[in-house]
Amino acid sequence: MSDDLINSFMTGPDEKGRFGIFGGRFVSETLMPLILSLEEEYEKAKTDQSFWDEMNDLWTHYVGRPSPLYFASRLTEHLGGAKVYMKRDELNHTGAHKINNVLGQIILARRMGKTRIIAETGAGQHGVATATVCAKFGLKCVVYMGAHDVQRQAPNVFRMRLLGAEVVPVTSGRGTLKDAMNDALRDWVTNVRDTFYCIGTVAGPHPYPAMVRDFQSIIGKEAKEQMQRAEGRLPDTLVAAIGGGSNAMGLFYPFLDDTDVRIIGVEAGGKGVNEKMEHCASLTGGRPGVLHGNRTYLLQDDDGQILEGHSISAGLDYPGIGPEHSWLHDTGRAEYVAITDTEALEAFQLCCQTEGIIPALEPSHALAHVMKIAPDLPRDHIICMNMCGRGDKDIFTVARHLGFDMGVTA
């Protein structure tokens, strides 16, 4: 499918939950009635003004939206090319974009009469956001987190526990985000009556990829308006990091039909995409398959077994990617590149030093790509990157990689 055959990139998914061949509803029969009722409830909410009034009120007064669009002047000067703007979603309550989506899903859960919320988390940001909103509404919250991630994201584990959530370390598989998602699905299939599964990214069975995208699209909608005010025009290039791809989908979606805007998603290249799968770049190094309820690009071996990726960033450590990204990749509307652990660490430090912003390791990947392309672009070229999370949670990991002794083990 080439660009000129598509009237709009914003009409998906179709009634079967497909973006082209990607997406769908690949779940067990036990879960099927649940996702159908979720779809029905979401379709109702989408056009219900009272739902959006509640969302907007919480986005404003609880999350602190709109998040600023910030011109990174010293970084721009340092790179010596394109103007770099940051969409500051790291300033949200809980420190990342994740809460945009969690609020939407929890309001839906309340409308559906569900009293117990489960979630999976990688870096812990989605877990913290879910625990936060559950505390606010007095809902029981259980978060599945890979045992390996529990170890490398200790501050977020403690945050979730302070917020009253039960954190379940997952030891199946290699103990990362993929395994946490498996165990969350196993919980859901066991506790179908009272439990709502709050998925943190634009993946999973339909309607999750579309629903999470819609909730996260507030990022791109705001950025579009803010850029108009700041520059009187749209940006030339959008850059965002991708694990499952929710912050990227949120920024990209409102710009999909502005085909002059170049869209770049940045995957976690780990130790390098050409080595033996020590990365998490599903689009760059994977092929289509079916996992966690949807068809999408996956890291897998010749037998169709799912591979464990590697990334310095727990939030990007996932062998799949949201199905809409797979479709945008195949149609050519968006480009996808990979950034290594080392490049992300360099960007992390540069951002601290030039802008006084400690970024999370996830957006550090996006920033690393900005560092690559900005110097060769003209000074009137505008890049908008999504600063989707703050880096406080990552300082232990970064310290270890930089050989700095924090005097604590985390």
Add this chain to the structure above:
Amino acid sequence: MTRIDRKFAALNAEGKKAFVAYVMAGDPDYDTSLEIVKGLPGAGVDIIEMGIPFTDPMADGPTIQLAGQRALEAGQTLQKTLDMAAEFRKGDDETPIVMMGYYNPIYNRGVDKFLVDAKAAGVDGLIVVDLPPEEDEELCIPAQKAGLNFIRLATPTTDDKRLPKVLQNTSGFVYYVSITGITGAAEAQAGDVGPEVARIKAKTDLPVIVGFGIKTPDNARDIAAVADGAVVGSAIVKQIEENRPVAEILAYVKGLADGAHSA
């Protein structure tokens, strides 16, 4: 008529309930697994469910997850699982084989190629956990066309409104999942299962077999009594996990089969 249809016709004629045993292909290794599978009919097993190992078995409890990991570590692949079925078929042309697993290994091989190979290997039916009726065009319909039964799971969450959709493209038998949950979890209760089986049988002429959470010969008897048969998986896989000699594993299976057949 597939081997599955013939098997149920024969059991019916004898007035017997079916006993279905699940083992993970390649667990703990190819040779031992093949030896176990070859011994199952002699232990009273009417239908063999052969698990296709997958890294991410989202509907399975720890016992079957670990079995899949053992098999994969021992080098099992979808090709070797097909080889195992073909090897078994050389010595047994009657006992139906149902392959059970998840869609990705099949999708990865290519649906058309898989169906040709499965048919040639003597496989009779498929149970693919993550393909609900909404995704029938993926594999269910091509499988029926290729002459394989596509056996669907019905669950406690499948309400009357949804049941016809679940039954529509099902063949061979209907697999009723006795609990909401993963394999090897809570024990199935005949009192809960009976009315559900009756609800399904009111809508289909296919046999209804019950699985998930059946752990003992008595349990197998009680469940088989209210259905057309019972499936045991995790309890058998647990014996394999404990590295028991094949003869002991088969004796254990025979106990379960006798239980189901006494119903």
